[in-house]
Amino acid sequence: MIYNLMLNKKYGIVLTVGLIWVLVGVFFLHNRGKNASSGIWEETIDINGVLGPKFDVTKRIAYISGHIGTTTDFKYMAQHLLLENVDYYDSRDFFDYLSSRDGYRSIVIDGTVEEICSTHDAIFISDSLADGWPFIMDGKQPCKNVVFVTTNRFDCGVHEGDREVFYQDFNYSLNRNDEYRARVIANNRFEVPYMRSKGIDVPDYHPVIRPFGYTSVQAIEIDPNDVNAACLIIGRVPQDEILMNNLVDQHTTHKCKVVPYHYGGPKTLEKYESVVVHLPYQVSIMKMWENLAYGVLMLVPSPEFFTQICTENVCQQDHDAMEPKRVIGEEHWSEYLDFYLPGWGECFIQYNSWEELDNILTSKDYLKNVNTCRNKMEDLRELNLQLWKKLLTVLH
Structure with missing residues (x-):
């Protein structure tokens, strides 16, 4: 009797696992060929173990x-x-x-x-x-x-x-x-x-x-008084360290903490109950995915507001981020910046005005999406x- 129970259990497990693999295979076949305008991924694939x-x-x-x-x-x-x-x-x-x-x-x-x-x-x-x-x-x-x-x-x-x-x-x-x-x-x-x-x-x-979002950079200590900073600016380029820092200071009721060039990576940033404010200088950067993997979300201006900011101000490092305008054209250029990737709006959060940015920084509603974005990165890693x-x- 025990043997029969074990045998039935074994067959049950095998059938269950087999059914799961079939469903996964069907899912990937159904979604193959999606592009950025219709879904999150440019390509999905057959599961190697099945097909x-x-x-x-x-x-x-x-x-x-x-x-x-x-x-x-x-x-x-x-x-x-x-x-x-x-x-x-x-x-x-x-x-x-x-x-x-x-x-x-x-x-x-x-x-x-x-x-x-x-x-x-x-x-x-x-x-x-x-x-x-x-x-x-x-x-x-x-x-x-x-x-x-x-x-x-x-x-x-x-x-x-x-x-x-x-x-x-x-x-x-x-x-x-x-x-x-x-x-x-x-x-x-x-x-x-x-x-x-x-x-x-x-x-x-x-x-x-896309990148796996993994980093070997070790965390460094932060000032406990800064844990709840309204926002963070990474001091890697003047466009963020100087321009965005000044603009946030001038147009909102908040003051961002500027972290230094060697700031300790996302393992340090995740210690803050905060969000990174960023003015894109590339179509994609590895640290944007690294940040999400460690639950650090980013605030970026919408494509229209990004254009407005860099029209009204001198954006010293916007050449590469704006390159799609010259290659793709005005209508669809933002589809080629990963910051505006469909399906990731709760992780790369857009704002259309300084007032909207101020409201986001005040409410901190983005914190409820931290685990969601971490999970999305886990899914991205598996797909990669x-x-x-x-x-x-x-x-x-």
């Missing part, structure tokens, strides 16, 4: 970046997908940021490129994609499975005088008709349209995989892992 091929964790991977944040993000993925053979290269050990064409070519000449290619199955280059130029120069691509992880304008690390040649090499690498064709992924919606505005023929499949798994599976 995908076996995932190879032994693939030899090289990751190249000069930015600690992007490297930390990739390490999070590698750790959670149990990848066993990942080598990390700091591109600043090879050349400076914004190097010359000859500077980038130096690691072709000294054999570094050939060595990396011959000992790895896939090469990922992130942050400044120019750091990957040596791997595609002159159409002589020695590496299979070169993947450009785009977190910034793809040409930001290239001198103006070298850009046309870089564009030619980059375009050719993405459109080869052999096994050496490179791939592109992006961490926001704007990067691929920007590439296309420069004449790059980007293939249709280019997944958008599945997208990475899908990408790694198709690299042969």
Whole structure:
């Protein structure tokens, strides 16, 4: 009798688990292909355990970046997908940021490129994609499975005088008709349209995989008297530290606390019962996702009010955030800034006037959304892992 009960229980568990996987698979198939205008994600995927091929964790991977944040993000993925053979290269050990064409070519000449290619199955280059130029120069691509992880304008690390040649090499690498064709992924919606505005023929499949919001920066102590600060401003750029600080002071009844450049990351910010006031200077920044992961919400002006602020004032760092206006046009430009991503309005909270901002800071109603936004980040992380798994599976 006990044996029969155990057997029935075992079959019940198996059937329940199987039903759950079927429902999950149906959900992802039903939602595949959503874009930012119709849902939160640009792409959803088949669950690997149900529909995908076996995932190879032994693939030899090289990751190249000069930015600690992007490297930390990739390490999070590698750790959670149990990848066993990942080598990390700091591109600043090879050349400076914004190097010359000859500077980038130096690691072709000294054999570094050939060595990396011959000992790895896939090469990922992130942050400044120019750091990957040596791997595609002159159409002589020695590496299979070169993947450009785009977190910034793809040409930001290239001198103006070298850009046309870089564009030619980059375009050719993405459109080869052999096994050496490179791939592109992006961490926001704007990067691929920007590439296309420069004449790059980007293939249709280019997944958008946003940051995991993980940080290794350790928290620092804060003044207990500041725990209930009306608002926080991160002193990373003058546009926030000076302009926004002054504007909030002038137009609301509140005074923000400005935290220093090295402020201890989101693990420090979460100690405050407060919110970050931010004037966007990029279409997407890694700390916006890091903040949400630790329950730190952000206040940003609506697209219209953002435009008004920077029309009435000198916004010193708004060039990149406003770049979609020049590329996409006035009507849809804000759809390409992650701060205005549909479905995230309770986490990246918009205000249309100084009066509305004042009311938000006074009521602190945003605090009720802290756990909701944390949970959304957990969902985002899971989706990101599945997208990475899908990408790694198709690299042969």
